[in-house]
Amino acid sequence: MKHLHDITLPAERGLYLPTMCKIVEAKELTKLEKWYRVELPGGQDLGHTPGQFVEVSVLGVGEAPISVSSSPTRQGSFELCIRKVGMLTSVLRTLDTGDTIGIRGPFGHGFNVNEFRGKDVLIVGGGIGIVPLRSLIHYILDRRAEFGRLIILYGTKSPAELLYREELAEWTARDDVEFHVTVDHGNADWTGNVGVITTLIPALQLDLPNTIAAVTGPPVMYKFVLMALKSKRLPDEQVFVSLERRMKCGVGKCGHCQINGKYCCQDGPVFRYTDIKPLEEAL
Amino acid sequence: MECYHLAQKAVPDLLEHLKKIAPVYAPHQKGEKSYSFERVTHASEVVLDYNRTMLSLKKFFLPPTERLLQYSIQKQNVVEEEIKPEKRIFFGVHSYDMQAVLRLDHNMIEGHPEPNYILRRQDAIFIGISFEPDDYHFSRSVGIRVEEMEGFDLFLNKVDTNYYLFILNKEGSDLLKGFQKLKAVKDIVRFERNFKNKLKYHYNRIPEVFQHVYHSEVWQKVAERCVGCGTCNLMCPTCYCFDVMDDVALDVKSGERRRQWDGCMLTPFAEVAGGENFRDKYEQRTRHRVYRKFKYITDQEGVPWCVGCGRCTAFCPAGISLTDIVNNLIQDYENQQYAKTGVVA
Amino acid sequence: MKPKVAFFDFTGCEGCQLNKLNFENELLDLLAHVDLVEFREAMDETSDEYDITFVEGSISSPSCVERIHDIRRRSKILVALGACAVNGGINAMKNIQPIEQVRETVYGQDKYRFATLPAMPISAIVAVDYEVRGCPMSQPDFLQLFKALVMGKTPPTYNYAVCVECKLEENECLLTKGQICLGPVTRAGCQAICPGVGQACIGCRGFVEGMNREAMVEILTEKGLSVDEAVKRLQLFNAYEVAV
Numbered sequence: 001m002k003h004l005h006d007i008t009l010p011a012e013r014g015l016y017l018p019t020m021c022k023i024v025e026a027k028e029l030t031k032l033e034k035w036y037r038v039e040l041p042g043g044q045d046l047g048h049t050p051g052q053f054v055e056v057s058v059l060g061v062g063e064a065p066i067s068v069s070s071s072p073t074r075q076g077s078f079e080l081c082i083r084k085v086g087m088l089t090s091v092l093r094t095l096d097t098g099d100t101i102g103i104r105g106p107f108g109h110g111f112n113v114n115e116f117r118g119k120d121v122l123i124v125g126g127g128i129g130i131v132p133l134r135s136l137i138h139y140i141l142d143r144r145a146e147f148g149r150l151i152i153l154y155g156t157k158s159p160a161e162l163l164y165r166e167e168l169a170e171w172t173a174r175d176d177v178e179f180h181v182t183v184d185h186g187n188a189d190w191t192g193n194v195g196v197i198t199t200l201i202p203a204l205q206l207d208l209p210n211t212i213a214a215v216t217g218p219p220v221m222y223k224f225v226l227m228a229l230k231s232k233r234l235p236d237e238q239v240f241v242s243l244e245r246r247m248k249c250g251v252g253k254c255g256h257c258q259i260n261g262k263y264c265c266q267d268g269p270v271f272r273y274t275d276i277k278p279l280e281e282a283l
Numbered sequence: 284m285e286c287y288h289l290a291q292k293a294v295p296d297l298l299e300h301l302k303k304i305a306p307v308y309a310p311h312q313k314g315e316k317s318y319s320f321e322r323v324t325h326a327s328e329v330v331l332d333y334n335r336t337m338l339s340l341k342k343f344f345l346p347p348t349e350r351l352l353q354y355s356i357q358k359q360n361v362v363e364e365e366i367k368p369e370k371r372i373f374f375g376v377h378s379y380d381m382q383a384v385l386r387l388d389h390n391m392i393e394g395h396p397e398p399n400y401i402l403r404r405q406d407a408i409f410i411g412i413s414f415e416p417d418d419y420h421f422s423r424s425v426g427i428r429v430e431e432m433e434g435f436d437l438f439l440n441k442v443d444t445n446y447y448l449f450i451l452n453k454e455g456s457d458l459l460k461g462f463q464k465l466k467a468v469k470d471i472v473r474f475e476r477n478f479k480n481k482l483k484y485h486y487n488r489i490p491e492v493f494q495h496v497y498h499s500e501v502w503q504k505v506a507e508r509c510v511g512c513g514t515c516n517l518m519c520p521t522c523y524c525f526d527v528m529d530d531v532a533l534d535v536k537s538g539e540r541r542r543q544w545d546g547c548m549l550t551p552f553a554e555v556a557g558g559e560n561f562r563d564k565y566e567q568r569t570r571h572r573v574y575r576k577f578k579y580i581t582d583q584e585g586v587p588w589c590v591g592c593g594r595c596t597a598f599c600p601a602g603i604s605l606t607d608i609v610n611n612l613i614q615d616y617e618n619q620q621y622a623k624t625g626v627v628a
Numbered sequence: 629m630k631p632k633v634a635f636f637d638f639t640g641c642e643g644c645q646l647n648k649l650n651f652e653n654e655l656l657d658l659l660a661h662v663d664l665v666e667f668r669e670a671m672d673e674t675s676d677e678y679d680i681t682f683v684e685g686s687i688s689s690p691s692c693v694e695r696i697h698d699i700r701r702r703s704k705i706l707v708a709l710g711a712c713a714v715n716g717g718i719n720a721m722k723n724i725q726p727i728e729q730v731r732e733t734v735y736g737q738d739k740y741r742f743a744t745l746p747a748m749p750i751s752a753i754v755a756v757d758y759e760v761r762g763c764p765m766s767q768p769d770f771l772q773l774f775k776a777l778v779m780g781k782t783p784p785t786y787n788y789a790v791c792v793e794c795k796l797e798e799n800e801c802l803l804t805k806g807q808i809c810l811g812p813v814t815r816a817g818c819q820a821i822c823p824g825v826g827q828a829c830i831g832c833r834g835f836v837e838g839m840n841r842e843a844m845v846e847i848l849t850e851k852g853l854s855v856d857e858a859v860k861r862l863q864l865f866n867a868y869e870v871a872v
Contacts, residue, residue, distance in 0.1 A: 001586070014363065164370065261575075530739070549792065
């Protein structure tokens with residue numbers, strides 16, 4: 001047990017104090033999602049790893065955990081992509097270039113890129129699960145030579161919900177990215193795959209010992225994707241997932257994000273699958 | 284360890300003496316049948332023989348509700364709430380509540396140290412007092428004796444109608460400088476106090492039990508009686524979860540961010556913005572609460588995070604008993620072991 | 629432009645409206661944010677469309693149904709105000725008695741001249757966006773909602789028990805003193821104003837979502853009530869939700 005005499009007093013303050021940041025660019029991506037580029041004062045770096053999150057504040061409204069969607073390899077500003085789902089995000093939706101938001105963080109454990117280095121990387125993103133994964137994708141693209149194959153599977157409910165369309169086109173065009181996209185329900189203009197994201201998995205040719213998977217999506221998706229990966233015989237310890245919980249304080253105190261005995265905001269949000277497999281509340 | 288006789292009638296004098304050093308907080312009667320820690324104005328109002336206060340000392344270090352930030356929405360500037368460390372004497376604290384403070388210290392220091400808690404806590408002085416276990420106390424079962432003195436600066440152990448006063452450290456002996464009414468004790472008489480309320484197993488064995496009872500029927504049986512009011516969370520001296528909310532002034536130009544105690548037994552606790560609730564059933568919430576007290580942190584730190592104060596049971600509107608829950612789980616575990624091995628665990 | 633705000637009332641005592649006029653310190657600040665276009669207790673003016681409409685009272689006759697549909701059509705945001713509008717309130721006690729007997733007791737031999745319906749919350753007929761609970765509606769709760777709407781955010785819903793607010797205040801528990809208190813299942817947001825002065829909670833704010841009714845009845849019977857009496861206690865403000 002830790003005791004008061006284990007730390008130096010006075011304790012450092014500022015744990016809950018947001019840094020006020022400018023939105024330098026904003027764009028509506030879909031009916032629900034809006035993209036922001038945010039600058040810390042003086043253009044300093046956020047210093048995050050792919051998969052980490054920040055607490056975003058709007059003064060007078062509240063604070064919520066939001067994944068960073070840009071890569072630390074692109075410095076000077078960082079990007080967020082926010083879906084309008086709750087109170088804070090509804091108000092965020094109304095903010096634009098020049099407006100101010102508060103930022104705390106980055107917090108938690110992201111993807112351990114060192115473990116990905118030299119390996120083939122399989123990315124599986126469902127819905128807004130692509131947002132934290134985009135940080136990892138950009139990281140790999142910016143240091144392309146350091147990684148093996150980059151396979152990206154991306155699925156949404158409908159074509160209208162696809163995010164980052166220009167980038168998707170770029171990934172499709174690149175020779176060094178194997179990009180597969182699917183929608184649950186197509187429309188008249190859609191000529192691509194139709195079906196849930198798991199339908200993309202059986203056809204994959206994977207170099208099993210040399211592949212690492214990063215999976216993020218809505219809660220219902222994990223079970224099925226993990227089952228599909230299992231039937232490909234990809235070892236569980238080579239699979240990483242990023243989980244969503246109510247990470248209210250971001251610093252392991254408020255208790256809302258507990259998954260059995262773990263704190264999603266401290267031990268996660270990115271977990272090695274084998275670390276959370278024994279946790280009944282995880283998936 | 285020095286030990287002195289302190290006559291019961293000298294306790295008010297001791298309190299008056301302490302008040303000159305720093306503000307003193309001690310148990311007072313609150314309402315008809317309840318107690319709470321309050322600042323001492325008249326020594327005569329302090330209650331020495333109390334069973335338990337409603338809230339523990341947690342309320343002084345992690346207040347039920349507190350302002351974290353103040354801000355101007357117009358100017359978009361934010362300032363933290365100023366917290367000045369303050370020397371305060373907590374008098375008449377039971378050993379389980381002291382142990383609860385030590386556990387909270389751990390939670391608040393580990394990982395990101397929590398400055399607000401530490402600032403309020405760092406200069407606190409604790410004077411313990413023994414108690415007669417009632418129908419609800421079971422601290423002995425979780426390894427905390429009535430006379431456990433860890434964490435205290437002074438400790439008063441009642442012998443008949445008077446007290447042994449133990450001086451436990453330099454802070455403790457400094458407190459008594461200039462207080463004349465003490466007579467050294469030559470032979471300390473030790474005696475055991477009996478707890479009626481008990482866990483069936485030594486606390487060392489309980490994490491093992493919890494390894495096997497995640498899917499026990501006990502949770503469902505408790506859920507049938509539970510109304511989810513959160514009393515057990517809020518009154519627990521080692522629960523520290525909170526929610527954070529913004530509140531604006533009527534002119535909508537300025538505001539504050541506050542935090543308020545929250546509890547994992549409350550329905551919205553594990554709900555995320557999209558509406559998904561990761562613990563939407565009563566039995567899941569009860570299980571989480573009890574695992575937090577006997578398994579999750581205990582696995583890391585080696586001691587139960589329940590201190591056996593009995594508050595959750597004494598104040599539960601539905602009369603749900605934590606010792607019953609744990610003992611029923613032990614029974615369930617034994618039945619499982621017997622079915623598996625034919626040997627009584 | 630300031631939002632246009634209207635107030636309407638249905639079956640109730642109009643105590644909630646009066647309670648708003650009791651905002652002596654805050655009333656002028658509140659009015660600075662809005663254009664008040666319809667408010668029977670305070671002024672007489674009509675406007676066709678409203679940004680925020682507050683509705684008080686419960687639905688209890690066919691004419692109420694017609695009127696609330698009309699109000700809903702003309703309102704962008706509709707807020708139910710007080711126990712009658714949110715839960716049916718005291719009025720809904722008529723639902724647990726034979727309707728003919730109720731009509732006779734109230735109107736005597738003229739009973740056939742007045743059409744009646746079981747008392748219902750506003751949400752039984754039209755979509756309700758937000759609620760301010762309590763009998764009368766709680767003032768701090770109203771202020772929270774009002775500020776939230778001005779800022780474009782969702783008001784708090786307090787989906788937890790009054791017990792929580794009692795504990796935050798360290799009030800002595802009335803149940804442990806042997807009183808019949810509905811705090812364990814009643815929605816918070818009132819800052820436990822009644823238990824705070826030693827008065828047991830009677831459930832005027834309605835119940836928490838997914839209330840464990842059987843367990844609450846059990847608690848009350850442990851305190852000496854019969855099952856029938858316990859259910860009646862729950863029904864005082866909530867007969868619409870707690871049918872027999």
